[in-house]
Amino acid sequence: MKTIQDVAKELGVSTSTVSRAISGKGRIGKETRERVLKYIEENGYYPNAAAQSLAQSKTNNIAIILPEVDTLVEMPFFHTCMYAVEEMAQANDYDILVVITSGKDPRPLERLILNRKVDGMILTRTYENDCFVPLLLEKKIPFVTIGQTEKEGVVQIDSDNAGACMELTSVLLSKRIGRIAYLGGSMEQMVNKCRYKGYLEAYRQFGKEPESGLICMNLVNKVLIGKAVEELVKKKADCMLCQDDFICDEVLHILASENIKVPEDMRVASCHYSRILDNYPIMITSLKFDIMQLGRTACKILLDMIDGKEVPEKTLLDYEVILKESTK
Amino acid sequence: MKTIQDVAKELGVSTSTVSRAISGKGRIGKETRERVLKYIEENGYYPNAAAQSLAQSKTNNIAIILPEVDTLVEMPFFHTCMYAVEEMAQANDYDILVVITSGKDPRPLERLILNRKVDGMILTRTYENDCFVPLLLEKKIPFVTIGQTEKEGVVQIDSDNAGACMELTSVLLSKRIGRIAYLGGSMEQMVNKCRYKGYLEAYRQFGKEPESGLICMNLVNKVLIGKAVEELVKKKADCMLCQDDFICDEVLHILASENIKVPEDMRVASCHYSRILDNYPIMITSLKFDIMQLGRTACKILLDMIDGKEVPEKTLLDYEVILKESTK
């Protein structure tokens, strides 16, 4: 492997000249620069990342933190996020280092920081009382979250879940669908809190309040969803608003097996669209977010932070409300 | 940040002593070692990865190469692979660096190697005339492939796709399902070639040969699958053997919309199970592979290679044939 010294020697210049030619930093004669660049182009020279890292205290790596999810419906979100981040990182000469961790254990992140293996981090899921955020704040490492955070001073990028959910609920209400049941998952996840907030806010704007019996929370598995659906059917809810497509998928399964027709006997909407919903004969009203854009934006903002640029603390991305037959 | 020198100074020993205490290499007094270790435990010292990397020419990073897939059905395989690799890597103090690339462009990999950012690589999909393999071979970097490779001397880990597919086909044949149509995807992917081979081999063992009209290849999109299904129904095939669950998913969709009952009017089987198949009212006969084990094994073997250990060139992992109602 060729070093910068080899190049310098063969060109009859000093290492610093070569370094300057490559980096563009520091004054250097136009002619010499071109000579060096040409030599490198033709003979190939690739800097040793470790040496650069050591000299500049900069790794050109970022970490993306993914939660441990194993359902077919949850995977695509994080997978797509990762794609987008990778794409943006690659375009800026960064590599991404993937860490998978339950929401509880911050040690893998801590190790990464203390060993100085990355310049920054992206959290792809945020929790109430998040254990990662305080750690990253304390270590003063640049980081962004995809999803809202309660702490002050955390740079966060998110789809406007609250706004989207409010709009969706409002639309339903104005279609005279008055008794909208809310089927929520884990309330520890910030995304779920945001969506619920939007649901409540819509009711408020209509001067109403949802019946408490129609609100089901912490539906974290199929059994719980099953029970909730059964209850809500009995209570003759007008519509089932599902907090995410995992829940929606299961709800549609159950309704189908119970021979309850959508939308005739029950209307259904989801706060998150994924292609799993395309598996049903009927199209589902849902919220659609541009996850690629979310990932790209998060990555770009992180890179800006690493470069010491000023970045907005909060970036809210747009959404679409997709109305389909399921809420006719 | 504390360096090894700081630790040495505060303990009144030399840097090499500290280094030895940590690494366990070289002779060192038991007492001194414990003193150093205790100090580090209490006061915290974390080696600078770049400095280690530079001194030892070892990064403790491996790269995992993922293809650009965007269908809901294809994602889980690679996502699960990545999980497994990450888990095994983490357990061995390695970090994983994720690269996403179409099968055509080897430059991202080349850059990684030339910059010496990783100690080894895992290819998660192999192609006929793979462009990555020759590059990695030439660069002499340790790597393994998940999936078969044609080149000699490549360490590969794979589910026994050929064997599995052969067994499945045999079982069907012995159930008097004689005219098994084969619906295949891109033949550039090695996994697909293996499965097809198994299908043919099963027929051969029965002293038969499949009708050429029942073999459909390169069904890479829904339109092509649609046409193939239509044809095969006309030809009154007994069974549709789908090369993967993307195809199977679409086939089931089409059959349902055409009101063709499974298994009464048509039998269906898939060469790969993923949970997407759970979406149908009927359970599908399929092959099941342990993808977590695949990922873990691949990672472990790569780490062994990096350590200079002897590893088997070919590792074939087991499978299950899951018989369900769809082929009754």
Next chain:
DNA sequence: TTGTACGCGTTATCAA
């Protein structure tokens, strides 16, 4: 058993 000193490949500071 322990310490000294050099090398790993780059960047950056300071002279020239």
Next chain:
DNA sequence: TTGATAACGCGTACAA
């Protein structure tokens, strides 16, 4: 504009 040289933090051969 260029070149020598000192960091960067760690491992290790060699000397003590």
